[in-house]
Amino acid sequence: MSTTVRASAFTEPERPKNLQIRFVTIGGSFVDVIGLGEHFKNRWKRHGCKATSQFPEEGYLFSIREKANNHAAVCRAIPLT
Template sequence: MSTAVRASAFNEPERPKNLQIRFTTIGGAFVDVIGLGEHRMNRWTCRGCKDSSRFPEEDYLARIREKANDHAAACRAIPLT
């Protein structure tokens, strides 16, 4: 049995302005954390299932990072573009 890591079959999309972090979902889509860094006004958006954070005006990077990573770890949606 091979233990080699398989490269994603999907290409990484263009990086939006103010991209802070990008996670890969189980399905191969990407979850982008966009915002101003440590300050408020950060949000995450999944490019697979199109879900996103609910209250970006309240989200500091330290809090939203965990939420975005949790979503990426559970989301099985694949990129449609």
């Protein structure tokens, strides 16, 4: 019997341009932080439940990272595609 734990039950989606960080959710999907980096506008997008940044034009990486990670820690939605 294997005791290996997989990071996700689903295939990792294609990595978009300007991907800064990708989190795996407890539901087995992914949350992407996309943008131009530390001092530029960034946003997060969820692959499972389709949630996204509330104010994508105001997101600095330090702030978006925390919000995306918090969402990944509680979201149980799975990708439907």
